[in-house]
Amino acid sequence: MSQIPPIDAPRSAVQGEAERVDINLGHACNHKCVFCMQSESGIEQKKWVSLDKLREELRFYAEQKGVRSLGLLGGEPTLYPWLEEGLIFAGELGYNDITINTNGFRLGQWEFASMAAERGIRRYCLSIHSEDPAVEDFLSGQKGAFVRKMRAIRNLTKLKASGMRDLTISINAVLNKKNLPTLDRFVKFFKHLGIVDIRFNFIRPEGRAAGRKDIVCTFSEAMPKLMELVALNGREWKIRLSFGEIPYCVYRSDFFKIEPLRRAYIGEYVDRRTFVSTFGNTPGPLSDNDGHQRFIWQDLKMNKLKSFVSACTSCAWREVCGGVWTNYLEMYGDKEFRTLTE
Numbered sequence: 001m002s003q004i005p006p007i008d009a010p011r012s013a014v015q016g017e018a019e020r021v022d023i024n025l026g027h028a029c030n031h032k033c034v035f036c037m038q039s040e041s042g043i044e045q046k047k048w049v050s051l052d053k054l055r056e057e058l059r060f061y062a063e064q065k066g067v068r069s070l071g072l073l074g075g076e077p078t079l080y081p082w083l084e085e086g087l088i089f090a091g092e093l094g095y096n097d098i099t100i101n102t103n104g105f106r107l108g109q110w111e112f113a114s115m116a117a118e119r120g121i122r123r124y125c126l127s128i129h130s131e132d133p134a135v136e137d138f139l140s141g142q143k144g145a146f147v148r149k150m151r152a153i154r155n156l157t158k159l160k161a162s163g164m165r166d167l168t169i170s171i172n173a174v175l176n177k178k179n180l181p182t183l184d185r186f187v188k189f190f191k192h193l194g195i196v197d198i199r200f201n202f203i204r205p206e207g208r209a210a211g212r213k214d215i216v217c218t219f220s221e222a223m224p225k226l227m228e229l230v231a232l233n234g235r236e237w238k239i240r241l242s243f244g245e246i247p248y249c250v251y252r253s254d255f256f257k258i259e260p261l262r263r264a265y266i267g268e269y270v271d272r273r274t275f276v277s278t279f280g281n282t283p284g285p286l287s288d289n290d291g292h293q294r295f296i297w298q299d300l301k302m303n304k305l306k307s308f309v310s311a312c313t314s315c316a317w318r319e320v321c322g323g324v325w326t327n328y329l330e331m332y333g334d335k336e337f338r339t340l341t342e
């Protein structure tokens with residue numbers, strides 16, 4: 001029997017309408033990340049959404065849902081051919097909080113980075129997974145990826161220094177077996193470059209990473225490293241450091257029992273419930289006849305992508321935790337999870 005969730009549950013887990021929308025512009029990408037979940041996308045999903053459909057979608061969420069916060073996803077959204085036109089339209093509709101999740105590819109070009117900032121993108125979430133160029137290129141499946149990502153950081157930093165003070169640069173890294181040993185060096189390196197917002201998301205073992213024990217780490221391997229980062233951050237770095245997609249019961253209990261630590265480091269506490277729109281899907285229960293899907297990300301994860309294990313049955317956090325990636329359980333089983341009583 002499930003229990004009443006604790007009163008300080010993460011805001012993104014609370015059921016109800018979403019506050020922002022992420023629009024997937026198409027799955028086309030110039031990288032081949034080893035943990036890409038879109039590696040099996042079909043031709044239709046790889047096509048860019050037309051500008052007309054994008055406008056329709058922006059209008060729907062602005063007018064029907066009152067949303068003003070927008071995220072642009074791909075594939076690689078900086079390659080989207082009508083990005084500038086889409087941003088102009090979003091601005092006209094009143095979207096005032098625009099984020100791009102990117103591998104940084106075109107942001108290394110000054111004209112492109114300036115255009116993106118002038119047309120309203122305020123938050124840049126860069127997918128960077130290692131401070132070591134060889135590891136980064138390996139994980140991105142693209143030689144030269146590290147160098148291009150550094151160019152993107154340099155341009156964004158220059159734009160920020162030139163007066164765009166509200167522009168924020170954050171790093172979204174996928175936590176995996178290759179970057180785990182040097183996470184402290186990773187944070188130090190990027191802090192030195194002026195980045196003060198780093199998020200580590202636990203790898204989702206799907207797409208190219210499915211079944212790859214050389215890439216997918218276990219929670220037991222990852223948690224001691226993350227707890228080391230928490231200690232170092234408290235003492236030295238003092239940046240916004242957070243972790244995502246980690247079941248609460250694998251956090252060390254002396255960490256998890258302290259509410260301010262939960263609020264500071266567990267990413268779901270600051271994430272907002274998010275609508276997602278994707279295109280080019282196979283028509284079916286989740287898609288309309290044009291292959292268009294709309295869903296709330298947190299609900300899809302809980303209902304389709306994650307599973308509960310026997311320890312979850314009477315766990316006090318079950319209603320908000322969402323469980324464990326199903327594919328992870330297929331790889332490593334359920335021995336690491338324990339019932340939380342408070």
Ligand code: SF4
Binds near residue numbers: 318324
């Ligand atoms: S026991 Fe289950 S519901 Fe509870 S924290 Fe662990 S994974 Fe989440």
